Amino acid sequence: MRIANVARLGIKEIRSLWRDRMMVALIAWAFTGSVYVAATGIPETLNKAPIAIVDEDQSPLSQRIFNAFYPPFFTAPTRLSRAQIDPGMDQGSYTFVLDIPPHFQRDLLAGRSPAVQLNVDATRMGQAFSGNAYVQQIVDGEINAFARRGGRAAALPIDLAVRSSFNPNLTALWFGAVMQVINHVTLLSIILTGAALIREREHGTVEHLLVMPVTPSEIMAAKVWSMGLVVLAATWASLLLVVEGAMRVPIAGSLALFLLGAVAHLFATTSMGIFLATFARSMPQFGLLVILTIVPLELLSGGSTPRESMPQAVQDIMLAAPTTHFVKLAQGILYRGADLTVVWPQLLAIVTIGAVFFAVALVQFRRAINTMA
Structure with a gap:
């Protein structure tokens, strides 16, 4: 050559x-x-995921949960009735539909364990995968804050320190x-x-x-x-x-x-x-x-x-x-x-x-x- x-x-x-x-x-x-x-x-986090809430309790706690969802993670929540859940999911109007049952606040204060239903459109993989955890964290945080009535939570015996290497801000x-x-x-x-x-x-x-x-x-x-x-x-x-x-x-x-x-x-x-x-x-x-x-x-x-x-x-x-x-x-x-x-x-x-x-x-x-x- x-x-x-x-x-x-x-x-x-x-x-x-x-x-x-x-x-x-x-x-x-x-x-x-x-x-x-x-x-x-590429979205940094969950961004403007459409969500609707069925509020069958109409209590201060359910209103507090309703107000916890706002942009940029979610769109402003839409109020639905139970009969509107399936049509809304079928049409692809909402990625998440949260159903708060009747007497939810009363059962929670009475020491019972009421269930909240979260319907997820799993065909929207990106939003469904990360948004599921977001919704759970938001609902748990609002319930815990309401139950404590503004008091401080007890310190956990273990403190998990998370350090992200090579990309600190993810x-x-x-x-x-x-x-x-x-x-x-x-x-x-x-x-x-x-x-x-x-x-x-x-x-x-x-x-x-x-x-x-x-x-x-x-x-x-x-x-x-x-x-x-x-x-x-x-x-x-x-x-x-x-x-x-x-x-x-x-x-x-x-x-x-x-x-x-x-x-x-x-x-x-x-x-x-x-x-x-x-x-x-x-x-x-x-x-x-x-x-x-x-x-x-x-x-x-x-x-x-x-x-x-x-x-x-x-x-x-x-x-x-x-x-x-x-x-x-x-x-x-x-x-x-x-x-x-x-x-x-x-x-x-x-x-x-x-x-x-x-x-x-x-x-x-x-x-x-x-x-x-």
């Missing part, structure tokens, strides 16, 4: 990409507006911004390299390359380094200007070490993009292949949900994916400030997987080139 040929072909790829205004706009949006919108669109923005950048590194690297090969085929320039004194390995290496460089530069700019600059999200670790891990990851994902492009005959076909590939890579890598919560078989299979190790490396560096002594196993795994992907993609690429010839 001649370095001069690889360099010249790579520069050609960058120039060709620059002339593709739609692809340039996609890259710019993915690492700026998309990161900002996705990160700020700000969802910190997680969403960084993970969006990590996901776009994978997505754009696969798309750009695959699109570069498809573009050569559609424009008829593959035949020109075949008559030039270059080898398939040089052609593939040029596409890998050029498209990887574009994604790497966009990632660096996004972390500095959008994540740290616009959204004020702190980066705990070394940005240079993260970019080193990104280089290793791009080596694997750009090879994957070329591999997929050899099976596609047009951009629409390539897009369908990318969808089938990128969804499991991102959802099962541990970035959206912890890998420990997945079936063991899925955990084992995803160890062969570079995204699994890259997400762990990126989170360790950017969230927890890990250094090379901590993340070297993930870095080594990414390089190994990338070498395998490059070799497999090169074999398939040579076959595709021979077919075109």
Whole structure:
């Protein structure tokens, strides 16, 4: 492999990409507006959940519970009758309907244990999961305060001190911004390299390359380094200007070490993009292949949900994916400030997987080139 040929072909790829205004706009949006919108669109807590209350007691305690629900966690409560519960839930008008039974205050003061019914629309998973605990805490707090008549509660024998590491305020923005950048590194690297090969085929320039004194390995290496460089530069700019600059999200670790891990990851994902492009005959076909590939890579890598919560078989299979190790490396560096002594196993795994992907993609690429010839 001649370095001069690889360099010249790579520069050609960058120039060709620059002339593709739609692809340039996609890259710019993915690492700026998309990161900002996705990160700020994640609600910090329960937000404006619709709730209705059936007050069959009409007591000071039930009124106190009614007044305890207010924005921004909940919308202003709506009063309903028992007959309106099912129609309201069926129409999706309310996520929560709290039913306070008759004689609730009297039974509570008499030492009995009256039951309060909470109806939850479980199809609204986000609000239902967190809002269930919110409603219970609010009702329990109002009942305890009413029962004490303003007195102080007895001290508990155990004091639980909660300390949130790496994200003291539990700000969802910190997680969403960084993970969006990590996901776009994978997505754009696969798309750009695959699109570069498809573009050569559609424009008829593959035949020109075949008559030039270059080898398939040089052609593939040029596409890998050029498209990887574009994604790497966009990632660096996004972390500095959008994540740290616009959204004020702190980066705990070394940005240079993260970019080193990104280089290793791009080596694997750009090879994957070329591999997929050899099976596609047009951009629409390539897009369908990318969808089938990128969804499991991102959802099962541990970035959206912890890998420990997945079936063991899925955990084992995803160890062969570079995204699994890259997400762990990126989170360790950017969230927890890990250094090379901590993340070297993930870095080594990414390089190994990338070498395998490059070799497999090169074999398939040579076959595709021979077919075109």
